[in-house]
Amino acid sequence: MTAPESGPAPGVPPAPAVPLASARGRWIVLATVLGSGMALLDSTVVNVALPRIGQDLGADLAVLQWTVNAYLVTLAGLILVGGALGDRFWRRRIFVLGVVWFAVGSLLCGLAPNAGVLVASRALQGVGGALLTPGSLALIQASIRAGDRSRAVGLWSGLGGVGAAVGPFLGGWLVDGPGWRWVFLLNVPVAALCVPVALRHVPESRDPQARGRFDVAGAALGAAALALLTYALIEARSGSPLVVAAGVGGVLLACAFVYVERHRADPMVPPEIFASRQFTAVNLVTLCVYAGFGGFFFLVVLQLQVVSGYSALGAGAALLPTTLLMLLLSASSGALGERIGPRIPLTVGPLLCSAGMLLMLRVGPGASYVRDVLPALLVMGAGMVTLVAPLTATVLASVDPGRAGLASGVNNAAARAAGLLAVAALPLLSGMGPDAYRSAAQFDAAFGRAMLWCAGILVVGSAVAWATVRTPAAWAPRPRCRTQCAVTAPPLEPPQAEER
Numbered sequence: 001m002t003a004p005e006s007g008p009a010p011g012v013p014p015a016p017a018v019p020l021a022s023a024r025g026r027w028i029v030l031a032t033v034l035g036s037g038m039a040l041l042d043s044t045v046v047n048v049a050l051p052r053i054g055q056d057l058g059a060d061l062a063v064l065q066w067t068v069n070a071y072l073v074t075l076a077g078l079i080l081v082g083g084a085l086g087d088r089f090w091r092r093r094i095f096v097l098g099v100v101w102f103a104v105g106s107l108l109c110g111l112a113p114n115a116g117v118l119v120a121s122r123a124l125q126g127v128g129g130a131l132l133t134p135g136s137l138a139l140i141q142a143s144i145r146a147g148d149r150s151r152a153v154g155l156w157s158g159l160g161g162v163g164a165a166v167g168p169f170l171g172g173w174l175v176d177g178p179g180w181r182w183v184f185l186l187n188v189p190v191a192a193l194c195v196p197v198a199l200r201h202v203p204e205s206r207d208p209q210a211r212g213r214f215d216v217a218g219a220a221l222g223a224a225a226l227a228l229l230t231y232a233l234i235e236a237r238s239g240s241p242l243v244v245a246a247g248v249g250g251v252l253l254a255c256a257f258v259y260v261e262r263h264r265a266d267p268m269v270p271p272e273i274f275a276s277r278q279f280t281a282v283n284l285v286t287l288c289v290y291a292g293f294g295g296f297f298f299l300v301v302l303q304l305q306v307v308s309g310y311s312a313l314g315a316g317a318a319l320l321p322t323t324l325l326m327l328l329l330s331a332s333s334g335a336l337g338e339r340i341g342p343r344i345p346l347t348v349g350p351l352l353c354s355a356g357m358l359l360m361l362r363v364g365p366g367a368s369y370v371r372d373v374l375p376a377l378l379v380m381g382a383g384m385v386t387l388v389a390p391l392t393a394t395v396l397a398s399v400d401p402g403r404a405g406l407a408s409g410v411n412n413a414a415a416r417a418a419g420l421l422a423v424a425a426l427p428l429l430s431g432m433g434p435d436a437y438r439s440a441a442q443f444d445a446a447f448g449r450a451m452l453w454c455a456g457i458l459v460v461g462s463a464v465a466w467a468t469v470r471t472p473a474a475w476a477p478r479p480r481c482r483t484q485c486a487v488t489a490p491p492l493e494p495p496q497a498e499e500r
Contacts, residue, residue: 017143017144017145017146018143018144018145018203019144019145019148020144020145020148020151020152020155021148024201025144025148025152027197027200027201027202028139028140028143028144028152028201028202028203029140029152029155029156029159030197031139031194031197031198031201031202032095032136032137032139032140032156032202033136033156033159033160033163034190034191034193034194034197035095035098035099035132035135035136035194035198036132036133036136036137036156036160037159037160037163037190038099038102038103038106038132038187038190038191038194039102039129039132039133040160040163040164040167041163041164041166041167041170041186041187042071042106042125042129042183042184042187043167043487043488044164044167044168044171044323044487044488045167045168045170045171045174045183045316046067046068046071046171046183047068047168047171047297047298047301048168048171048172048175048183048301048312048315048316049171049174049175049180049183049312050064050067050068050301050302051301051302051305051306051312051437052175052179052180052312053067053118053180054437054438056180057112057114057115057118058115059115060434060435061427061432061433061434061435061436061437062234062235062434063115063118063119064302064437065234065298065423065424065427066115066119066122066234067118067119067122068122068298068420068423069230069234069420069423069424070119070120070122070123070126071122071123071125071126071129072126072416072417072419072420072423073123073126073223073226073227073230073420074123074124074125074126074127074129074130074223075126075127075129075130075133075416076223076226076413076416076417076420077130077219077222077223077224077226077227077413078126078127078130078131078219078223079129079130079133079134079409079412079413079416079492080134080219080268080269080406080409080410080413081130081214081215081219081268082094082098082130082131082132082133082134082135083134083135083138083405083409083492084214084268085131085214086131086134086135086138086206087138087206087207088206088207088214089206090204090205090206091135091138091139091142091204091205091206092135092139092198092199092202092203092204092205093204094131094132094135095131095132095135095136095139095198095202096195096198096199097131098128098129098130098131098132098133098135099128099132099191099194099195099198100128100191100195101124101127101128101131101132102125102128102129102131102132102187102191103128103187103188103190103191103192104124104128105121105122105124105125105126105127105128106121106125106184106185106186106187106188106191107184107185107187107188108120108121108124109121109122109125109181109184110181110182110183110184110185110188111181133492134405134409134492136156137153137156137491137492138405139202139205140152140153140156141153142203142205143202143203143205157491158327161323161326161327161330162327164323164327164487165320165323165324165327167316167323168301168315168316168317168318168319168320168323169313169316169317169320170316171183171312171316172311172312172313172314172315172316172317173313173316174186175312175313175316176311176312176313213266215260215261215264215266215267215268217260217264218257218260218261218264218267218268218269219268221253221254221256221257221260222257222268224250224253225250225251225253225254225256225257226250226417226420226421227250228246228247228249228250228253229246229247229250229251229254229421229424230420230421230424231243231246231250232244232246232247232250233247233421233424233425233428234424234427234428236428237428237433237434269410270406273399273403273406273407273410276398276399277468278394278397278398278469278470279395279398279399279407281464281465281468281469282342282346282391282394282395282398282411282469283395283410283411283414284461284464284468285346285350285391285461285464285465285468285469286391286395286411286414286415286418286490287414287415287417287418287461288350288418288457288458288460288461288464289349289350289353289387289391289415289418289458289461290414290415290416290418290419290422290488290489291418291419291421291422291454291457292350292353292354292357292422292454292455292457292458292461293353293384293419293487293488294418294419294420294421294422294423294488295419295422295423295426295450295453295454296357296360296380296451296454297319297487297488298422298423298426299426299447299450299451300319300360301315301316301319302437302443302447303360303363303443303444303447304318304363304367304373306437306438306440306443307363307364307365307367307440307443307444307447308363308364308365308366308367308373309365309366318369318373318377319377321374321377321378321381322377322378322380322381322384322487323381323487324381325378325381325382325384325385326381326384326385326388326487329385330385330388330389331389333345333385333386333388333389333390334389334390334392334393336390337389337390337393337394338393341471342390342391342393342394342465342469342471343465343466343469343470343471345386345387345390345391346387346390346391346394346462346465346469347462347465347466347469348383348386348387348462349383349384349385349386349387349388349390349391349462350383350387350458350459350461350462350465351383351458351459351462352379352380352382352383352386353379353380353383353384353387353458354383354454354455354456354458354459354462355379355383355455356376356377356378356379356380356381356382356383357376357380357451357454357455357458358451358452358455359375359376359379360373360376360451361448361451362376363376364444365440365444384487388490391411391490392408392411392490392491394469395407395408395411395490396408405492408490408491408492409492411490412489412490412491412492415488415489415490416488416489419488419489422454422457426450426453426454427446427450429449429450429453430446430447430449430450430453431445431446431449432446432447432450433446
């Protein structure tokens with residue numbers, strides 16, 4: 001994903017500079033919000049449904065882990081490919097394909113007769129998410145005229161943040177009402193509205209500089225390595241030769257991925273981007289931070305339902321303060337980071353999140369929401385507000401402007417990979433057995449140990465930030481997504497579009 005040239009290539013019609021105030025401008029924002037909103041909602045509502053999914057399908061904890069991770073494996077492994085496909089083969093086309101693909105995967109999830117079909121369908125959903133997620137913001141960047149672009153992106157990110165905040169509440173209502181299958185089936189009518197709006201109103205565009213072969217080998221090796229490592233971590237308790245072979249194979253494939261990327265002429269992840277020590281440092285912080293977040297949000301809704309006796313709706317609504325804080329205060333946090341530099345926010349933020357997770361140790365049987373749950377989530381939310389916007393800004397400021405889209409994609413993929421590995425590893429590290437979520441006492445004890453692990457990895461992230469992150473001599477970050485609700489991963493940024 002490279003920056004476009006100053007003018008279109010022969011045979012590539014320029015996308016019109018659409019005013020945001022025009023009817024077409026509003027339709028463009030609606031289409032991109034509907035598409036990205038499906039993926040964003042899905043990432044926040046599914047966790048709430050996990051206990052009911054396990055009960056209805058007679059599934060153990062490993063299936064619940066795969067319900068989350070099958071989606072993340074394909075999404076994290078292919079999200080850079082999705083952006084490159086849009087740049088090369090027309091952004092609207094790939095965006096619409098992703099929406100349809102995601103809807104088909106959602107329909108199969110909602111109709112899944114057993115755990116195996118559900119997990120396979122979740123992996124299919126992840127492919128659709130990898131196609132539509134990068135294109136959503138890129139369509140706005142390429143279509144809306146330059147003077148209106150920041151307002152359009154603000155509207156897009158604000159509406160997306162509202163969707164993320166409402167997601168757990170909506171998921172809980174669906175699970176307690178029509179059933180967990182509607183958590184997935186709800187995506188089908190949204191896609192049915194999004195596709196015709198996009199085809200009728202969103203102009204087509206692509207990057208005229210995009211050329212060369214696709215890094216199919218790199219994408220396949222990266223996704224396969226994540227899948228094997230995830231399998232080895234989830235099934236490690238068995239100690240079978242197959243699990244050992246999967247772990248070794250995952251490590252070997254990860255090494256092969258690095259080798260291929262270093263020796264290809266047109267790699268998916270150019271190794272020279274890591275020549276920026278600041279970029280490498282911020283991605284290390286991202287790995288630590290989003291590993292902690294991934295484990296926390298996977299387990300906390302189980303703790304509230306299994307141990308504290310909350311309904312699915314109650315558990316989903318309980319998480320609203322964290323996402324609302326991010327929605328309301330992320331712009332102020334970004335402005336503060338611009339004034340003081342990234343080092344302090346990226347050091348203090350993880351420590352606050354760690355403190356919030358330690359406060360969750362108070363949440364047990366019969367926990368009071370106001371006394372026990374709410375303080376932990378407020379502290380957690382304050383930490384996320386402190387660090388997420390400066391983290392995104394630092395990623396973008398650490399590379400040349402022409403590589404902003406690539407840098408953001410790498411950072412987003414790293415965050416999702418960290419989250420999926422945390423979901424795979426935490427039950428093992430905390431001694432959570434296959435049937436632990438069916439026993440309040442067993443799950444409560446394991447949850448306490450898991451929160452210590454999550455808090456510890458966040459402290460490591462804080463230490464890495466303090467030791468390695470520095471304010472550049474010309475610190476002028478320009479984060480476009482100023483209203484953020486980046487619970488599962490930092491927001492994606494498109495390549496710089498030509499000014500029109």
